[in-house]
Amino acid sequence: MPTIDRRSDRPPYRQIADNLRAAILSGELPPGAKLPSERELAEEYGVERATAHRAVQELYLAGLVAPQQGRGVFVRTRPPVRRISRNRLTRRDQRGFYGDLEDAGLQANVTTTITHRSPPDSVAELLGVEPGTPVLVRDRHMGTANGPALHHVTTYCTPSGVERVAKRAQDNAGPGGMCARFEDAGYELVQQDIVAARMPLPDETTALDIDAGIPILTILRITTDSSTGDTLEVTDVRLAADRNELRYPI
């Protein structure tokens, strides 16, 4: 019999959320299970419906439950996780993105956009250009024909980097991507990944099919010429954190 301590510092809606969360994490409410309706919760705990709603909202925004209009609130089921290896995304010696999808019996769906625009200040610094300077930018949105979006890749090229591989960068960079083209041209590359996470912006929420309470993983991949130390390109990858993990062999 759940109840609320009105004298507690913890507000009622949090106490209700705590109880529901504990039931979910203990397995008492397994993935896919239906929570009591907000009106039932309200009566059960002796609060207004708005308060019960806030409790459910708390769990929704933490990614634990998924409300469905007209049906009820259900415990989230974890979607299948893609475990992405270090060099799956750019290196030529991998079948890469497409092979990954073929294995799953899916058809790839890639849209590429080429623009000139000024990169974020942090990227401009890495590229060695003045903030606000437009550079060549390739946006690639990766998805499946009948499924959720997979990831979004933005590649920023330095002017000098573009010159070195000529027009290939303007169009499709070919198998292995830009890096393979740099290697074709005889450069020895050094790469590093900067991995971070944050909450998505609204446009990322729609572009990457991200549910509330799910962060995005971001990878900033920096490619430099090992002999000169020049940065050749910077690639920014964004993925939904509930469907993707990154694997780095050491």
Added chain:
Amino acid sequence: MPTIDRRSDRPPYRQIADNLRAAILSGELPPGAKLPSERELAEEYGVERATAHRAVQELYLAGLVAPQQGRGVFVRTRPPVRRISRNRLTRRDQRGFYGDLEDAGLQANVTTTITHRSPPDSVAELLGVEPGTPVLVRDRHMGTANGPALHHVTTYCTPSGVERVAKRAQDNAGPGGMCARFEDAGYELVQQDIVAARMPLPDETTALDIDAGIPILTILRITTDSSTGDTLEVTDVRLAADRNELRYPI
């Protein structure tokens, strides 16, 4: 003069949040700036205060603003970021955690707890033990004397792994951690990191000093014996995503 489209599908509180978010991202409301009070927003947009509150709440839960009771709502300032290198956390050939802090003029504050308990099922599988089997667990909570928490590290050891390095694991594992002890014993180690992100649970929120709308980065580091392929230990690291980035040289 901001206004609301009552005929739009997008509810009023989201339209207000959109306007504020745009002002923040464009720099019109720079980090540290004070937002209009909820009562001001309510009057400005012709809505009730509760609706204005929801708009601000939206931004709060997305990690963009920080409300302060009695003072107002302020645009979040990004805390300084620690960029953590691949092997900073375990390998012996690094000064590691302590050196990192000394550089910043801080004093380390580590509390270690040793228990026997059953690991999460996913970890049990990696260790090759039955789910529910208690194993040796070392919890280390890392912080600074006068600052926010840094990270939390949980190490799960296989029974066979523990035998091989005897009692060292029970106590302080010594410089370089368990991995160094395995190497002392002549093992060749292979490691891989599985990086993911998720929203924190309430206890992690307090333990790691995490604000609303900030995800946590999780690293699952798996150490195996390269000759036999046995998993020797599994380490789970959790860090606040607004203060930490991971750097993986390739």
Added chain:
DNA sequence: TAGTGGTCTAGACCACAGC
């Protein structure tokens, strides 16, 4: 004391699911 955000009650209307 006045202004701020945090929370709750009370009641209402809407869009949507399922019967």
Added chain:
DNA sequence: CTGTGGTCTAGACCACTAT
């Protein structure tokens, strides 16, 4: 039709901050 979650209004009390 009933039950569900999504949202808004209207008003209230609290704790906290600053003057």
